[in-house]
Amino acid sequence: xxxxxxxSKQELEQFHAELCKQxxxxxxxxxxxxxxxxxxxxxxxxxxxxxxxxxxxxxDMICENGMDCRNYGVLDGIAxxxxxxxxxxxxxxxxxxxxxxxxxxLMYDTVARSMLHGVNGSTPWCRLDKVKFLCxxxxxxxxxxxxxxxxxxxxxxxMTESGPDMDLVEQYVNHDPAVKGIWxxxxxxxxxxxxxxxxxxxxxxxxxxxxxxxxxxxxxxxxVHHLYEDDQDEILEILSECAACGHPNMxxxxxxxxxxxxxxxxxxxxxxxxxxxxWFRKTMTVQMxxxxxxxxxxxxxxxxxxxxxxxxxxxxxxxxxPKFEAVLSVFEEELSDLQIAEWTKPKGGYFxxxxxxxxxxxxxxxxxxxxxxxxxxxxxxxxxxxxPKDSNIRIAPSYPTQDEMKAAAExxxxxxxxxxxxxxxxx
Amino acid sequence: xxxxxxxSKQELEQFHAELCKQxxxxxxxxxxxxxxxxxxxxxxxxxxxxxxxxxxxxxDMICENGMDCRNYGVLDGIAxxxxxxxxxxxxxxxxxxxxxxxxxxLMYDTVARSMLHGVNGSTPWCRLDKVKFLCxxxxxxxxxxxxxxxxxxxxxxxMTESGPDMDLVEQYVNHDPAVKGIWxxxxxxxxxxxxxxxxxxxxxxxxxxxxxxxxxxxxxxxxVHHLYEDDQDEILEILSECAACGHPNMxxxxxxxxxxxxxxxxxxxxxxxxxxxxWFRKTMTVQMxxxxxxxxxxxxxxxxxxxxxxxxxxxxxxxxxPKFEAVLSVFEEELSDLQIAEWTKPKGGYFxxxxxxxxxxxxxxxxxxxxxxxxxxxxxxxxxxxxPKDSNIRIAPSYPTQDEMKAAAExxxxxxxxxxxxxxxxx
Numbered sequence: 141x142x143x144x145x146x147x148s149k150q151e152l153e154q155f156h157a158e159l160c161k162q163x164x165x166x167x168x169x170x171x172x173x174x175x176x177x178x179x180x181x182x183x184x185x186x187x188x189x190x191x192x193x194x195x196x197x198x199x200d201m202i203c204e205n206g207m208d209c210r211n212y213g214v215l216d217g218i219a220x221x222x223x224x225x226x227x228x229x230x231x232x233x234x235x236x237x238x239x240x241x242x243x244x245x246l247m248y249d250t251v252a253r254s255m256l257h258g259v260n261g262s263t264p265w266c267r268l269d270k271v272k273f274l275c276x277x278x279x280x281x282x283x284x285x286x287x288x289x290x291x292x293x294x295x296x297x298x299m300t301e302s303g304p305d306m307d308l309v310e311q312y313v314n315h316d317p318a319v320k321g322i323w324x325x326x327x328x329x330x331x332x333x334x335x336x337x338x339x340x341x342x343x344x345x346x347x348x349x350x351x352x353x354x355x356x357x358x359x360x361x362x363x364v365h366h367l368y369e370d371d372q373d374e375i376l377e378i379l380s381e382c383a384a385c386g387h388p389n390m391x392x393x394x395x396x397x398x399x400x401x402x403x404x405x406x407x408x409x410x411x412x413x414x415x416x417x418x419w420f421r422k423t424m425t426v427q428m429x430x431x432x433x434x435x436x437x438x439x440x441x442x443x444x445x446x447x448x449x450x451x452x453x454x455x456x457x458x459x460x461x462p463k464f465e466a467v468l469s470v471f472e473e474e475l476s477d478l479q480i481a482e483w484t485k486p487k488g489g490y491f492x493x494x495x496x497x498x499x500x501x502x503x504x505x506x507x508x509x510x511x512x513x514x515x516x517x518x519x520x521x522x523x524x525x526x527x528p529k530d531s532n533i534r535i536a537p538s539y540p541t542q543d544e545m546k547a548a549a550e551x552x553x554x555x556x557x558x559x560x561x562x563x564x565x566x567x
Numbered sequence: 568x569x570x571x572x573x574x575s576k577q578e579l580e581q582f583h584a585e586l587c588k589q590x591x592x593x594x595x596x597x598x599x600x601x602x603x604x605x606x607x608x609x610x611x612x613x614x615x616x617x618x619x620x621x622x623x624x625x626x627d628m629i630c631e632n633g634m635d636c637r638n639y640g641v642l643d644g645i646a647x648x649x650x651x652x653x654x655x656x657x658x659x660x661x662x663x664x665x666x667x668x669x670x671x672x673l674m675y676d677t678v679a680r681s682m683l684h685g686v687n688g689s690t691p692w693c694r695l696d697k698v699k700f701l702c703x704x705x706x707x708x709x710x711x712x713x714x715x716x717x718x719x720x721x722x723x724x725x726m727t728e729s730g731p732d733m734d735l736v737e738q739y740v741n742h743d744p745a746v747k748g749i750w751x752x753x754x755x756x757x758x759x760x761x762x763x764x765x766x767x768x769x770x771x772x773x774x775x776x777x778x779x780x781x782x783x784x785x786x787x788x789x790x791v792h793h794l795y796e797d798d799q800d801e802i803l804e805i806l807s808e809c810a811a812c813g814h815p816n817m818x819x820x821x822x823x824x825x826x827x828x829x830x831x832x833x834x835x836x837x838x839x840x841x842x843x844x845x846w847f848r849k850t851m852t853v854q855m856x857x858x859x860x861x862x863x864x865x866x867x868x869x870x871x872x873x874x875x876x877x878x879x880x881x882x883x884x885x886x887x888x889p890k891f892e893a894v895l896s897v898f899e900e901e902l903s904d905l906q907i908a909e910w911t912k913p914k915g916g917y918f919x920x921x922x923x924x925x926x927x928x929x930x931x932x933x934x935x936x937x938x939x940x941x942x943x944x945x946x947x948x949x950x951x952x953x954x955p956k957d958s959n960i961r962i963a964p965s966y967p968t969q970d971e972m973k974a975a976a977e978x979x980x981x982x983x984x985x986x987x988x989x990x991x992x993x994x
Contacts, residue, residue, distance in 0.1 A: 177639065185637040186625055196619050201612075210612040210829040212604065240667050241859040248854040256682055256693065256717065266683065266693045282853075289853045290683065402637040405861040426709075426716045427675040432668040432859065434832040 143479040144560055156561040163511065163558055166551050171512035173548040178330070178490035179539040180403050180456075187455050188401045194441040195434065203440075209433040215425055216417075217409070221436035225409040227446040228364060229395055230377045237417050237424070239408035240431045243396035246410050247357060248286050250392055253423050254320070255290055259353035260389065260419040265290075265320065274312055274322035276304035278493055278521030278532045280330040283323040283359065287523075294523035297322075299332060303340035310347065317350040321357055327375050328362035331521050331534035332493040333486020335373035345381035347390065356382075358393040362489040364446075364453045365399060367461045373487055379411060388413040397439060399490065400449060400456075407431075407439050463537040463545045467492060470549035480560040483535075492535040493521075500559045501530045507555035513548045570906040571987055583988040590938065590985055593978050598939035600975040605757070605917035606966040607830050607883075614882050615828045621868040622861065630867075636860040642852055643844075644836070648863035652836040654873040655791060656822055657804045664844050664851070666835035667858045670823035673837050674784060675713050677819055680850050681747070682717055686780035687816065687846040692717075692747065701739055701749035703731035705920060705948030705959045707757040710750040710786065714950075721950035724749070726759060730767035737774065744777040748784055754802050755789035758948050758961035759920040760913020762800035772808035774817065783809075785820040789916040791873075791880045792826060794888045800914055806838060815840040824866060826917065827876060827883075834858075834866050890964040890972045894919060897976035907987040910962075919962040920948075927986045928957045934982035940975045 147155065195201060201209050203218045216222065217238025226233040239246040258264040265271045272293045275284055279299075287294055295312065297304045303326070312319050324344075326336040336344075344356060358378050366372040382390045389412075397406030410420065443449050468485055471494075475481050482495045496504055501518035508515050516534040519525040535552070537545050574582065622628060628636050630645045643649065644665025653660040666673040685691040692698045699720045702711055706726075714721055722739065724731045730753070739746050751771075753763040763771075771783060785805050793799040809817045816839075824833030837847065870876050895912055898921075902908050909922040923931055928945035935942050943961040946952040962979070964972050 179639050182635060189625060192623050198613055198616060208609060212606050212830045242855050245855045252679055285853050402861060403639045404857045405859045426712045428669050428672045430831045432832045434829060
């Protein structure tokens with residue numbers, strides 16, 4: 141098969157006619173597949189079931205400092221669970237406060253606090269005319285929804301293979317005092333699976349913000365989510381990099397076990413300087429007495445330490461890897477000659493990012509839906525849901541089985557070809 | 568023993584001298600008792616342990632609509648848990664949204680949303696010059712901390728035996744558009760154990776607020792927390808009363824199982840009109856994907872329905888009742904003749920409210936602390952921590968054992984007598 145752009149009109153029409161037939165066949169199969177969200181597959185959740193047995197007797201409920209986890213108290217979270225999360229993120233437990241079952245809520249609440257109370261003594265953002273956040277794109281739709289919900293202006297920052305375009309980031313952060321934050325998923329990024337290079341992390345740490353209350357929102361959601369045992373990305377630890385550059389308060393790091401233990405029933409944390417965490421405590425102590433310490437204890441007892449987490453993640457990878465590979469091999473086989481698309485080949489995380497021809501993403505997603513394959517809405521990985529090129533599609537291989545994933549990928553490439561041919565025929 | 572006020576100076580001095588000796592003896596015992604917070608006692612928490620066994624196998628994790636509770640989804644909470652909480656509050660499940668492990672967080676977040684986004688389309692409170700809340704006193708310190716943290720002006724409303732002074736409430740709510748809310752614990756109130764009369768609830772429902780975004784914060788924290796099988800308070804169901812008066816959106820009701828299952832590891836809910844709940848959903852969907860559905864399922868499976876909850880609460884009452892009675896009998900025996908104090912005799916809830924002579928509460932709490940008995944800070948049940956009469960002390964009998972409670976009560980009455988005598992001697 142040759143590149144689509146080098147086909148004559150007649151060749152293209154014939155190609156298109158054949159695809160239409162294939163598409164009708166595909167529709168006839170009545171598929172019902174969902175690749176829209178980064179949901180764990182049931183087999184992965186089954187791997188967490190031993191957690192349900194670690195706390196059964198009264199004496200099990202006492203944490204290491206002698207406290208009864210069934211009772212009120214301990215705003216920050218119990219010591220062993222703070223240590224576990226710190227271990228996972230390579231930061232000391234004193235730099236950790238535990239949240240509830242979702243790091244998303246921690247992020248939302250952090251922005252909400254900044255709006256209402258100001259960051260650590262600064263002017264509350266709700267009193268400012270303009271607040272801006274930088275948004276590396278494509279990125280995580282739920283980040284952008286948070287800033288959008290508060291009327292914060294979002295500025296697209298293109299992603300490169302080593303992270304966000306740091307020239308642009310520096311230009312904005314160091315010169316515009318209205319820029320108060322940036323959303324990052326630094327490791328196995330959502331949706332591209334890109335890990336920030338050491339130089340990128342160092343340039344982040346060396347930022348010299350025009351706004352004293354500028355903060356990096358470092359969502360390390362995929363910090364231990366490797367696909368391969370022998371080929372793993374590692375990124376520099378951001379808290380110590382920032383401290384070394386004299387900006388110990390510049391970063392809020394977030395993480396959770398949603399994709400390690402149970403989705404939506406894990407534990408979450410924020411990692412930051414003691415000064416920043418004291419600012420968190422000031423409002424947290426009004427908002428709650430404590431988070432669910434029983435669940436914290438369950439996690440600490442079951443995983444014990446980073447090694448325990450990594451052992452579980454290796455088992456997850458064994459499930460996830462074949463699905464990523466199934467998708468990538470269908471893409472490779474069916475699309476590489478045609479030169480109508482590019483895609484990422486992540487070494488970890490939950491997503492593959494697909495770049496179709498400009499103006500085709502929405503059409504492809506709609507076509508797939510017609511044939512029973514649900515994808516994330518085109519545009520979702522961009523602020524306001526607007527992909528300026530209408531070319532990016534996020535593929536989430538985590539939930540379907542390997543066979544389903546292959547079937548879904550086949551429908552997907554069919555739709556990609558069809559929409560691309562139509563695009564070229566329209567001229 | 569005769570009334571303290573009718574003693575001669577000499578009698579009083581002799582009485583005081585004797586008390587001083589007794590106080591030194593008490594200090595010598597090296598007691599270490601905590602009556603400061605409404606914490607469940609370990610024996611009560613033990614009663615919840617069977618909950619830890621209801622979810623063990625993979626198939627246990629599927630809720631009634633076939634959904635896997637270990638995975639993402641269901642913003643509102645799973646149907647069976649919404650039904651359970653609705654059953655407890657006598658409202659339909661469609662009027663319930665589940666929160667996380669604490670109703671306090673739901674209340675905080677509701678005020679925060681009103682500040683930032685406005686109540687259901689109204690002007691965000693952060694754009695108003697003045698926002699006021701009515702605070703029936705004595706009340707729950709954590710309610711007042713929430714409104715204080717947002718700079719909301721708090722207005723004391725005296726409690727009567729049938730609830731807040733409704734003449735005053737009507738005067739403020741119906742005429743001052745800056746009054747946006749009122750904090751209520753309508754059943755077995757914190758700290759007095761007062762249940763609002765039917766007339767009080769009906770007058771609440773019939774309010775005609777000057778502000779369209781006025782809401783009643785109805786914290787039904789002790790809705791099933793009876794002490795006696797045969798002598799229980801019941802209050803009118805507020806949602807239907809408000810709806811009947813043509814104000815279906817006027818109330819947010821809150822509750823949790825913190826004092827039913829495990830403190831800080833229970834499930835919480837807000838009950839309100841569908842219109843109000845849709846306003847909740849609009850911001851909740853940005854703040855989170857879902858709360859911990861495994862814990863929701865654990866509660867639904869274990870308690871099943873209101874009868875299941877009431878059966879558990881009867882067991883709790885058997886623990887709690889003797890402690891309340893121990894305290895009350897010490898008060899009765901040691902203080903009634905002296906006429907220096909009044910106290911409530913609740914039929915449920917977690918607290919006894921004690922009225923000392925004016926100007927004595929802080930001194931009594933300090934004296935108790937000296938003798939090893941920790942009480943809630945004097946003033947805590949009032950906005951800004953200021954008891955205008957310095958007379959109210961909250962007694963929390965839930966945590967200590969019955970014997971400890973008796974010992975603590977004996978120290979307490981000793982300190983009451985001592986401080987009262989000193990007050991009278993000072994003239």
